[in-house]
Amino acid sequence: MTAVTLGPEGTYSHRAATAIADGDEIDFRQSVTAIVDAVARGEHDRGVIPIENSIEGSVTESLDALAEYDVAVVREIVTPIRHALLAQGPEFDTIASHSQALAQCRSYLDREYPDATLEAVASTAQGVEFAREDPSVAGIGHPDNASNGIEVLAEDIQDQDSNATRFFALAPAEERSKGGGKSTLVVYPNANYPGLLLELLEPFADRDINLTRVESRPSGQRLGDYVFHIDIEAGLYEARTKEAIEDLEKLAEKGWVRRLGSYDTEHVVG
Numbered sequence: 208m209t210a211v212t213l214g215p216e217g218t219y220s221h222r223a224a225t226a227i228a229d230g231d232e233i234d235f236r237q238s239v240t241a242i243v244d245a246v247a248r249g250e251h252d253r254g255v256i257p258i259e260n261s262i263e264g265s266v267t268e269s270l271d272a273l274a275e276y277d278v279a280v281v282r283e284i285v286t287p288i289r290h291a292l293l294a295q296g297p298e299f300d301t302i303a304s305h306s307q308a309l310a311q312c313r314s315y316l317d318r319e320y321p322d323a324t325l326e327a328v329a330s331t332a333q334g335v336e337f338a339r340e341d342p343s344v345a346g347i348g349h350p351d352n353a354s355n356g357i358e359v360l361a362e363d364i365q366d367q368d369s370n371a372t373r374f375f376a377l378a379p380a381e382e383r384s385k386g387g388g389k390s391t392l393v394v395y396p397n398a399n400y401p402g403l404l405l406e407l408l409e410p411f412a413d414r415d416i417n418l419t420r421v422e423s424r425p426s427g428q429r430l431g432d433y434v435f436h437i438d439i440e441a442g443l444y445e446a447r448t449k450e451a452i453e454d455l456e457k458l459a460e461k462g463w464v465r466r467l468g469s470y471d472t473e474h475v476v477g
């Protein structure tokens with residue numbers, strides 16, 4: 208088995224991938240879309256991408272890639288995110304990190320470094336790489352990235368102690384599973400009328416299926432046109448889920464419903 212995730216080595220996605228990859232070979236890409244593309248093409252058996260953070264919310268590039276490519280979600284990984292400030296020394300004027308990490312540390316950065324230039328880069332580990340090359344740059348990332356001239360200047364700088372991110376482990380579409388305690392659906396109704404969202408959610412409420420997340424993303428077709436990402440606490444194998452999805456498909460007859468798969472959740476520490 209080979210897995211692919213966000214690089215370079217040392218990202219939180221890499222740490223999540225290591226937790227499920229059982230010592231498998233891990234390859235890296237510079238963006239979430241490139242990871243999903245690699246799995247859809249069958250270049251790798253597994254891909255690990257961030258989905259949602261407890262402070263900053265959805266990783267929108269991930270949601271959009273899941274609506275665009277045909278892949279399966281086979282596992283959910285939830286892990287605490289504890290950020291450190293890393294640099295060659297205290298004299299820097301730029302702080303580089305993933306946009307999610309910069310946002311998760313907003314209060315700390317406003318308070319401690321109000322004059323620093325914040326630079327969004329491809330990943331947290333990429334920001335630390337820049338800091339390693341340039342003393343005027345600091346990175347925000349996992350403290351284990353401190354080595355080869357980089358030190359930890361501050362730890363636990365995220366705005367909330369409970370900071371956590373959900374990741375999805377992806378597999379090629381043929382490996383989609385119906386077994387698992389949670390399922391993810393993507394719905395494009397290709398319609399817009401009063402009460403549409405209410406109607407889309409009723410099939411689940413009527414069958415006592417708990418929703419754990421509903422997120423709307425612009426379809427990209429026209430303003431006000433949305434794709435809905437729905438996570439439910441039920442497996443695709445269950446009769447009630449099958450019936451709810453049949454109702455959903457009728458409501459979305461001008462668009463489409465994609466079942467990304469059923470899966471279980473793994474909580475990984477650090």
Ligand SMILES: O=C(O)C(=O)C[C@]1(C(=O)O)C=C[C@@H](O)C=C1
Binds near residue numbers: 221
């Ligand atoms: O840059 C990284 O280290 C990542 O794995 C990406 C990512 C994200 O996109 O949310 C993952 C976890 C943290 O929330 C911060 C950044």
